[in-house]
Amino acid sequence: MEIQKLNTSLSPAAWRAKFAKTAEGKRPQYEQGQGSTDELAQKRWTTWLEAMEATEDGKKDTEILKEAGLVGASVDAQQEYHALLQPIAEEAAATMEQLNYLKDKTVAAQTQALKKTLNRALFDQDVETAKLTTANDVNGKTNTATSLTQLCGAPGASARAKSVVQMLVCLCSYDSTDTNKPCEANQLATQLSAAVTEAHTVATDLISKCPDAEQSSTSSGEISAFLSALLTRFKSKATDIYIGDFTNTACDGSSGNGKCVMYKSNGKADVEAFRQLNWVKELRNVARMLTQAESTTGEVRQLPDSMNSLKQQAQNLRPQIQGRNKQPETAATTDVSNKDKKAQK
Incomplete structure (x- = not known):
């Protein structure tokens, strides 16, 4: 705005x-000419109005001109300065336009959307803050699983697990037929093979055993790496794919049968259904969104430096004017000097 105020x-x-x-005390809105539209004027009109508002007081004009070293300068000098300022003012306006366009696309501005996308992948919940207070928060609000086998899958029957947390329950839940706790020595000894009514309790306990997150923000690269790591752990068996340990019958949580998550892979429809699982689709989405937001954040961080550079240029054009005004005098002096040398010869 400082450059636009000087320009004004x-x-x-x-x-x-x-x-x-106007007589009503309002600034005029842009009006197109007869049969034509000045696109640049239309685009910059609001900025010009703001600059006019800021410079309407004559005292403010003087303060602005003082910063550029133009107080007391001749009309010709001011006109020359104004001509040199034009491309700088336009570049500054374009930079501000870019900043305004990008500011809603940074990581900070996209935090809400990123959290919701990530929670769809992790919890199958379209919210900023996920909750695990009832069994349905884990085993699904639609197509609800009533047993661990339904949640985790069996040969020829895809798991209903669509989220990372549901997969965690399938891979790590305790089974009374086993003598060990599969993922953590101090995890709850709550069995889910017969029913999944305590799935939320098991999930909350397992999550609490995870290491604390790092203080730094999660990057798009980390999310992509996490998804790749999950996908590469899947193994193929007949017409199914599974992650974890499978022996026979089903992924029912027992080591005798399987602590696993299994999906059908018998044809294109099954492959497409796998791709549409929330943990697959939304992890890809959040990685893509975060990549774009990270790139935009980098651009936005550079724009203030560009604006400061333009401001410095705008306020230091006086030497260029003085240099221009000296050029004819220098040329004349050189010409006279050459004539004198010829006369001496």
Whole structure:
């Protein structure tokens, strides 16, 4: 805005008159000419109005001109300065336009959408803050599983597990037929093979055993690596794919049968259904969204430096004007000097 204010302060009175307040005290809106639209003027009109509002007071004009070393400068000098300022002012306006366009696409601005996408993958919940207070928060609000076999799958019957947390329950839940706890020595000894009514309790306990997250933000690369690691752990058996340990019958949580998650892979329809699972689809989505947001954040961080550089250029054009004004004098002096040398010869 500082550059636009300087540009406005140096503009001719006739140009500034376009933005004068009406009798009602309002600034005029852009109006296209007869049969044509000045796209640049239409785009910059609001910025020009703001600059006019900021420079309407004559004292403010003086302060702005003082910063550029133009107080007391001749009309010709001010006009030259204004001409040199034009491309800088346009570049500054374009930079601000880019900043305004990008600011809603940074990581910080996209946090809410990123959290919801990630929670769809992790919890199958379309919310910013996921909760695990009832069994349905784990075993599904639709197509609800009533047994661990339904949740985790069996040969020819895809698991209903669509989230990372559901998979965690399938792979790590305790079974009374086993003598060991599969994932953590101090995890709850709650059995889910007959029913999954305590799935939320088991899930909450297992999550609490995970290491604390790092203080730094999760990057798109880390999410992509996590998804790749999950996918590469799947193994094929007949017309199914599974992750974990499978012996026979089903992924019912027992080591005798399987602590696993199994999906059908018998044809295109099964492959497409696998791709549409929330933990697959939404992890890919959040990685893509975060990649774009990270790139945008990097661009936005550079724009203030660009604006500061343009501001410095805008306020230091006076030497260029002085240099221009000296050139004819230097040329004349050189010409006279050459004539004197010839005369001496």
